[in-house]
Amino acid sequence: MNLKIRLILMNFLQYAVWGAYLTSMGRYLGNLGLGTHIGWFYSMQGVVSIFMPAIMGIIADRWMASQKVLGLCHLIAGIFMIATAYYGYTAGTDTQFGIIFTLYSLSVAFFMPTIALSNSVAYFCLTDAGLDTVKDFPPIRVFGTIGFICSMWFVDIMNFQIDQNQFITSGILSLFLFLYTFTLPDCANVKEGKQKTLAEAFGLKAFALFKQKKMAIFFIFSMMLGVSLQITNGFANPFIFSFGADPQYVSTFGVQHANILISLSQISETCCILLIPFFMKRYGIKNVMLIAMFAWVLRFGLFGLGNPGNGVWMFVLSMLVYGVAFDFFNISGSLFVDKSTDPDIRSSAQGLFMLMTNGVGATVGTLAAQAIINTYTHSEVLDGNILTVGDWPTCWFIFAGYALLVGITFALVFNPKKKAI
Template identity: 35%
Template sequence: MNAATKVKLSVMMFLEFFIWGAWFVTLGTYLDKTLHANGAQSGSVFSTQSWGAIIAPFIIGLIADKYFNAEKILGVLHIIGAVLMYKLYTAPDVSVFYPYVLGYMVIYMPTLALVNSVSFNQMVDPEKEFSSIRVWGTIGWIVAGLAISYLFHWDSADGVNQGFLKNTFLMAGIASVILGLFSFTLPATPPKKVTGEKVSVSQLLGFEAFKLLKDKNFAVFFVASILICIPLAFYYQNANSFLTDIKVDNPTGKMTIGQASEVLFLLCLPIFFKKFGFKWTILVGMLAWAVRYSFFAFGNSGNLSFLLILGIALHGVCYDFFFVSGQIYTDSKAGERYKSAAQGMITLATYGVGMLIGFKIAGIISDTYNTSAGHDWKMIWLIPAGIAAVVMVLFLLLFRDKNNTTSPGLDLDNSKDVRLEV
């Protein structure tokens, strides 16, 4: 890959995740403090991400992969997204806000696959080249959070009270226009040409990957993936609102520690994975969810603020040790024919079904423990901590990893077998 192409792809990744990080992290606080949404309404708004994840494979599989260049679809979707961001910026209440955020998520979630397609199309050795491109997405998310807290101070107590968080949608919209226009300058990524044997609808939509569920261990992992996303939804929906509510300074900026830890623990993952195997790696990830929420339950903005920072920093363990190791395990089980479909199935299970259930439950719990005196954050965090602990115990008892290693044929020393995505 030449230097100019690498720069373009890096800028694309930076803007892709800058856009998401620019408004999604503070969404819970905005819904609570500005639009005065209750827990159920916030859960419905956050669940639009899940609906987007469920619909995305159909858009990619039935449209992008078959008819149009990926970079052109990427450009069009982000320009439409900019318009919807402006509508979110001007929405006066949740009832007006909801249909626009649903529309936005339906068109944004497919772009996550499109930027990968554009990148992979330019790479000779994606396993070695992709991480250096994808890391700019994480940097983009971090920069967005730092800008909100330390440059614009929109999430400060005064900023929240004055409704400045609405500017996050304007910032995301401007970045979306820029990426939309920039996308038309990206290297051409034409649709795949299907020749030879006919492809059935079930193959096109990836349904054949569900045959993997015949393997008892994989079925246990699949169900655990759905269940562990219930506590994950609590973090996305409540973390920023929680930190803001208990008067933590620059909460959005501090939450970027979580993204930085993703990069750090990703480097540790192959070593841990190889030494202890899939089962114990994923169990550590589950344990981290229970521990981080316990830290949130007992931490405060005063003398126990270090517990909050530790809880945020555990995001790397929570995400990498469960989700990335899960992607590796899925890849090893799928075989060449079902690799892409199997990854899509796990994405559907986690960001689709799992988090859809999770956002619903998080909304109910938030309403249950919200009184005139405010939220009972201790209980709101102890409940997902308990859920994560129960899932961990069930996985420990039901998943059989006889050799305490990865599946046959998966060699973590061979970079061609595994793709770790930051």
Template identity: 30%
Template sequence: MKFSVRVQLSFMMFLEFFIWGAWFVTLGTFVLKSLQNTNDTQVGMAFLTQSIGAIIAPFIVGLIADRFFAAQLILGVIHIAGAILLWVASSTVDFSTFYPVLLVYMILFMPTLALVNSVSFRQMKDPSKEFPTIRVFGTAGWIIAGLTIGWLGWEKSGSLEMTFKMAAGASALLGLFSFTLPSTPPVKRDTKVSVSEILGLDAIRLLKNRSYLLFFVSSIAICIPLAFYYNFTNPYLNEIGMTAAAGKQSMGQMSELLFMLLMPLFFVRLGVKKMLGLGMLAWVIRYALFAYGNVDANYWMLIGGIVLHGICYDFFFVTGQIYTDNLAGEKFKSAAQGMVTLATYGVGMLIGSIISGPIVEAFKTADGGHDWQSIWLIPAGIALVVLLLFLLLFKEKKAVSH
């Protein structure tokens, strides 16, 4: 890969995840503190927009990136439109106005997670070695976003609407920059077009591989408890008195950055099954640490739970993306990445967002706080069951029947 292309892809990843991290980490706190008359169930509803977008993503990606339009062009159009929506979201004052804006934005944004992967993979000869060194800049973008929020004190001052304005500026920049990215035209040139091809459903053939099918189902199941982390960690840390919580949460992405750089080594030594299993085990431990942590003697547990994010994310999500790319045929790489997005951020997080809000609301205490220990032990238990079933049933295979 040319150095100039590497720089372009790295900057693309940086902005992609800076945009997401700029507002997503503090979304729960924004809903509860910045909007009028809201509750924990509405926090779950806000995060549910991510899942709706992720479920629609494979159809959009399968249509535009694998068939009709160059991936980098549609990436630019989406992010320019996204910048406008993020700016509008920053000025809303109640949930009924905020929610539809966020929903439209996430339907547009979630497909871009697959598109940036598609643009990157198409420039690489060996994604298992080259992709982590590019993707690590996305992690850096998320870190910088979190540290900026903590440094500017937007949580403490109640100015979280600024997170959406910051994200809007970055989205406009990425939109314009996308038009300069390496051309990633559609691979398919067939004259006959089936409905399944147009909708990106050809990637479903990967599920004929029993091992991949189990990975797909496990991806859905493990993201149910993941929703608890994304939706309620920031409100939890702010409620129990952690200062600059968003900034502290960026330590999770710092850990992610470290493990991303080490992934090529781990991938060769451990293989897909052990890496996926370690990622799920880290989630079990993380939730247990949150359950028993506090801002006093057990402060280290809170930090430990945050730092484990590197293993949680890299060993499962990034490994899964590489595993999928290795199995997918050349014509279906974009659609296959979209299908992974559907399983994880889509169906799994959808279920998690639906159940997490009411569960957290149910454990509300008389003083307006929450019984966080009981809350965090629930996702810990779910993750443990998924881990055990995965270790018992998954068998790593190298090829898929087409």
């Protein structure tokens, strides 16, 4: 089989594993009576991202080929994800938070490193085949997002959004990818010569960048905007489903197929990647990141104003805006780090950027969002389903207000030199 096709299949499965539950898990947890704990499940992804990718990276660098570490991680992640589903199924509404959270945490602890590992495998294979990673990897990576979307649609169409079958789907896909890694080329990353120290592996040397005012401001605001990243992944589905408590909305497409509606966000994300080179060249890093910050304001604000009936166009627009909010921040920020750091710490600096956004920022954001949502909403049983109902618009307006405040402050404080853009 052609190498690119093999890597496309790997990326498709890699993100299909994640898409099976990432946007619908909140609805399932709410149906178990754990709606007040949704934020903890999403924050755990950020917590384990702080240290697990580095640990697995050390193993791949020193003792085991990358594709083998990738497979091992998916094996363990898949087993624990299926165990999570089994416990949720057998316990039902008597599910204990501590038990299901522990099983889930063990699964994501081994899944999160696979994102970087799958990239490493693709880079190694392409380079080994004499191909250009800059040119050939992005089209391959797009199929990861396609896999994510396909998985979301499958879970929606099969009506798995409200039960443990979304976890079973994810677990089975993980196990299938574990088997598939045996067919991948050997990525023997263990090389003679100087190996990374623990400080280098964990990216600790990059913290010296905080001595530079420009970089310190950039990383601090990256963390502050990172607060927004996982909020809609965790709470958009339960929010849209909550309209089912209102007879005029119960049969609408949005309530019945929230995952398909939300998948417009991922479709937008795929398309907006193509706009970044033009916007970066024309407007520069500061303006591109400002566009992203104000896109988050629209993302949250439109949720607060819309409904799945005659206001569904606001939901659709919110989904389309997500591509700008997510891509313009993450990718332009990554490019800024690449242009502003020395080659010897560039990888560590990228790791620090991810730590501040998807680690610290996203963890704090989901827990803070959970506290706000717990304040303004409550659980209500309707036709055997547990819905999270209440003053959702106020929650979304608080999130929008936060994003607006961050954006305005960023505009006033962050002033990079032209040559660093």
